[in-house]
Amino acid sequence: MLICLQLLQSDTVHTTACPSQASSQTNRCLCASDIVSCAALGLEWVPGEMPVSAVTLDLSHNRISQLKGGAFRGLSRLETIRLAHNRLTTVHPGAFQNTSGPQLRHLDLSSNQLRVVEHHYFLELPGLEELLLFNNRIVQVESQALSGLRNLQRAYLSHNRLTHFPFFSIQEQSHPHLTMLDLSSNRLLKLPLEDISNLPQLVQRGLYLHNNSLECECSMFRLFRHWEQQGFVSVRHFRHEHTCRVYGLQKATVRFFQHDRYFKKCNLSAASTALGQQRTHSVSVKEGKAALLHCVTALSGHSLTFLWVSPNQEYVAPPGNNGSLKMFTNGSLEIVEARVEDAGVYWCMALDQQQQRNQTSEVNVTVAQRHHESHQFNTGFTTLLGCVVSLLLILMYLYLTPCRCSHCAKATPTASTENEAGAGSAKSSILTPNPPATTEGPGHKVSTNKHVVFLEPIREQQNGKLRAGPGSGAEQGHVGHGLPLEAE
Template sequence: MLSPPEHSPSPCPRRVHAPWALYLFLSLVLLWSPSGAATSALNCHKTCICASNIVSCSKMNLSMVPTGLPLYTAVLDLSYNDIARLKADWTPVKLAKLHNLLLSHNGLHFLSSEAFIYVKQLRYLDLSSNQLKQLDEFIFEPLGQLEVLLLYNNRISQIDRSAFHGLHSLQKLYLSQNMISRFPLELVRDRTRLEKLSLMDVSSNRIKVPPIEEIQALPAWIKNGLYFHNNPLICDCTLYSLLAHWHIRRLNSALDFKDEYTCYLPGPQKATVGVFDLNEEYMNCSTFYEEDEEAWLEQNLILRCDTRHRDMSKTWVTPGNSVVTEGGNQTAKLLPDGSLLISRVKPEDSGTYTCFAVSEALNETLYVLVKVHNFTENGGGETLNTAYTTLVGCLASVILVLIYLYLTPCRCFCCPRKNQDADSIHSSMLSAAPSQEDLSDKMDPRHVAFISPKELGERQNGKVNPGVRGEMIEEARPPGKGRRKKSVAESVSSVFSDTPIVV
């Protein structure tokens, strides 16, 4: 058996020193690796208080975020410290389980554009009561799962229109008690709004003229959580109508803070009054009434069940008390969003439609009154022309009647003698029946008696004149007949005869 050479190295030292070299190498890796630092640097007994996955470093006089945060941290409370700047490297490792981050009351005035790239799982972020002055573009873009963002009680005066871009899951945004003068309409307006945003508080800012028409067009479940009280609003009747409508619908934004919606009256005094008082002694704004839906024949009409809460189960009932069902043979059809489509409306579609909305927390009933005009939308002009023509005809008739009543030809007060003769002829139509003596006298057709105009002057408005009751009337009679006494009453009756009296 051959022995190994004398100068050949022994294999034993290799087996002995290799494990020590590997151990030394692994130690250096752990020492310099970020994960190793994260698990060993934080002192949970002196710097912060650790309770399971909650790390509370509140009121520790910290000027920067402590390093070495545990990877299992789910809630990190850094409130009431002196952290003035939140840099990009405040956490050098990804905190994949962190969902609550509290940084309120720190005097924070700087946010890095990359401050949240390692905490993308955040659902709750509190940056309230700091010194932030502006929100730059895309600053919150990494936080796609954020649900609540608190920014109240800062000094924010500028908000980039893309600052909240990427917050697809945001539900509540608090921006009150800042210096904002522009209403952030892009957050709630169609096509640009955050789809899940149900509460936006911009109260106690510097907004003077909010976009009333755009706000009024928003769904009720957004307006229910839209707060803009305690702003220096300018008094206007459209502002009153908006909030009065919200109060009638019992929306929380108007119901809970009714007394805190104030505005400045126009004028040099700039007096402050309550918005809900504008319909009384100040601006005499019209009382708000719920608007009705109007439609024309053959038009397609959509009725919306505008509920205070989102995603409620909705049921429609027609004016005939029939429930609208999916797949039914009715002209009304349910749409996926809970609205009601009435195709090719007819006059019998008029009436009150009822929407019953139900959820786990709320039951709501809405009424929509539909008025269907008895003509098509394009035919409205012809109907208007016909109505206009009828109106003109009525006015012309009234004018002709007035002319006939007040502008007739001159009567007896203008031409007394001529008209008196005419009146005597017309008045003879009302002559009384003759007596027996008169009938015997009238048998001789040779003598005709006429009443002189003088006798007409002795009558008063067709009445018997008592002063001439016994006066003798001379008539053309043959000799021997003598005179006949005729009362004034008979003379008066003869005035209303169209034919001469034969005596």
């Protein structure tokens, strides 16, 4: 027991006041290892001269109303900042500058008084994974406010006053890890069906839209019915909290999953095909040629603006970029001279600023390499030609080989032995695996030619007797190498 008590005492984290040479407010904070807690101290601003070793900084339950530029300067190890239950109304540009930046993972700004999430709020936090903005007074989220958060996994914006949200800014290329987007308990009136269907599948599975002020429409009902059939957790866990207003009347709010009589007239057969599919087109172009990409949209009017995003995350607006991409006022994008690296998915957005509507589309571009097909044809043709030539050589060898016939004149017995030896050597060199014996002797080397056809030497008759093959030792009673003479 004494040993256990000693171990417990040795593992206890000692909490002390943070040492500081600056204000007395910092001295009131508590430090435990790399955790700094300044919660519930009545602070009106972020204390200066915080310990540089801080990894977690808790400033919740205070009276901080704004984050000035460089508020967390010098805290290069921060991974978590908690600012919940304050009076925040403004986050100035550069508020998170000179902090840990890519290392910051968790930021809690919940239960404050923010009204607009501006585009510069989180520019210095590319490594942010979890963002808490629920229980504020947010009425607008700017379209580029979350664009730089490529590592974002969870975003909580419930219990605010949002009437619309820039769904088009959430794409698989910009937010590949996002799995939860909580927009519940807001004031959303209509859902942009096209933008929501273009969301990545992971985002759709984790998109929470219950307890809003949606109008009862067939398109809206198809969306949630489709998600219910797919078994999405966002619908299954909050099935009884999905409500809509009949004819837009606040007093005529119904829970449409429990009372779906209003939607019996809706055609739900096309729900599975109309939802979850992106507006995607394909274009194929040869290397070095030009290609024209069209931004397909149903929107019209003089207030339309267009924006393209290339496969390497390059934003393109009229008149284009670097001479390789040319953009026209009608939204079309021209690839001036296609390269192999230009292949990929091009994303287009059409925005009607007057009616606050938008649509997105994608174009999948493939670039065929120059002379690619001709190389394949030449290779195949060469192989076929080689096979034909080989076949002709085999047929010539089989059918055009000289043969002896009965009416041919016989060689005179007086022919010189040297001529017979030469003729026999020619036949032996073709039909036997060994070089002719005539090459053996003083001052001669055995031939090193290799042969394909392995046959026995031809046995010829001369005056009813077996004639020895030329170049072999007849006086020794052998024909060729290792073939004994047999009398007939």
